[in-house]
């Protein structure tokens with residue numbers, strides 16, 4: 564689902580949509596997103612503003628939402644040795660930045676499919692993955708440590724962020740059908 568497409572339809576500016584995709588200058592405004600997402604849960608709303616309009620003003624509020632979510636995961640998933648506040652903070656910030664900057668997988672052009680099967684590069688997600696070394700470096704641990712105790716948790720956090728984004732997309736779709 565493309566958020567820009569949904570918002571364009573909601574705002575009845577379909578004819579500008581192609582132009583929006585082609586030019587990098589035109590962006591969604593936080594006001595457009597705010598209007599389309601009123602009534603949505605705070606976490607999903609803040610994420611949509613941050614990811615769809617690169618609105619840095621919501622970053623710290625959103626980050627604390629993500630940290631609360633990660634803390635909840637650490638408890639429910641029993642992440643031994645991961646209760647330290649600095650680890651929760653590092654994982655939250657990395658996941659959030661990664662989520663915002665993830666770009667389309669070059670191998671499948673974001674479709675997630677190559678020759679009718681799931682793309683081997685991105686495992687069907689359609690998004691380009693950073694290497695484990697880069698991610699390990701970002702939180703200041705060795706690659707083997709990243710693989711042993713960070714990578715799985717990182718993917719879980721990303722999955723929750725994807726759910727939040729889907730909630731935001733679903734909210735707009737509901738309004739389109741109303």
Ligand SMILES: [Zn+2]
Nearest residue numbers: 668671682685
């Ligand atoms: Zn791919």
